[in-house]
Amino acid sequence: MQDWLSFEGVVVPMEWGDSIYTVLPLPADIVEALKSQGTKRVDVELNDCPFNMALTKAPVIDSVFIYAGKSILAAAGIEPDQVIDVRLRKADENLVEVPDDVSLAIMQAGVSDVWNDLTPGKKRGLLHTVTTAKRAATRAARIEKLIESLR
Numbered sequence: 794m795q796d797w798l799s800f801e802g803v804v805v806p807m808e809w810g811d812s813i814y815t816v817l818p819l820p821a822d823i824v825e826a827l828k829s830q831g832t833k834r835v836d837v838e839l840n841d842c843p844f845n846m847a848l849t850k851a852p853v854i855d856s857v858f859i860y861a862g863k864s865i866l867a868a869a870g871i872e873p874d875q876v877i878d879v880r881l882r883k884a885d886e887n888l889v890e891v892p893d894d895v896s897l898a899i900m901q902a903g904v905s906d907v908w909n910d911l912t913p914g915k916k917r918g919l920l921h922t923v924t925t926a927k928r929a930a931t932r933a934a935r936i937e938k939l940i941e942s943l944r
Contacts, residue, residue, distance in 0.1 A: 802879040804861045809853045816858040824857045832883040840877050842869035864925050889916045898936050904943040
């Protein structure tokens with residue numbers, strides 16, 4: 794695994810169309826170091842809270858950034874415009890952490906082969922809706938919807 798790259802960053806609002814997103818712009822030297830490693834995904838620690846995230850670009854901001862939505866900010870205890878400690882390194886782009894309840898549901902539904910044939914990005918997208926649920930009932934319903942999408 795690669796060494797960690799560290800810097801102090803600030804999560805800022807980014808206006809894009811009618812929406813406002815919260816993002817963490819990356820310093821140019823960090824972007825260059827990651828680019829030299831050929832990475833698109835990074836293991837990130839924001840104030841010591843770990844995440845696996847994509848490096849992102851948008852036409853409305855000059856730098857590469859990491860999306861830092863409400864659930865990420867809440868998990869890391871971060872407020873927009875707060876200076877935070879950031880550590881990141883190249884992540885295994887094929888690694889997808891599947892929660893135990895989702896893994897069990899996939900296995901019990903007999904759709905493991907379909908799940909295993911999905912790309913890591915598709916798996917992450919399907920899991921995002923499950924892992925962002927706030928209530929247990931919502932999570933269970935989203936797991937069931939995920940299973941149905943695999944049938």
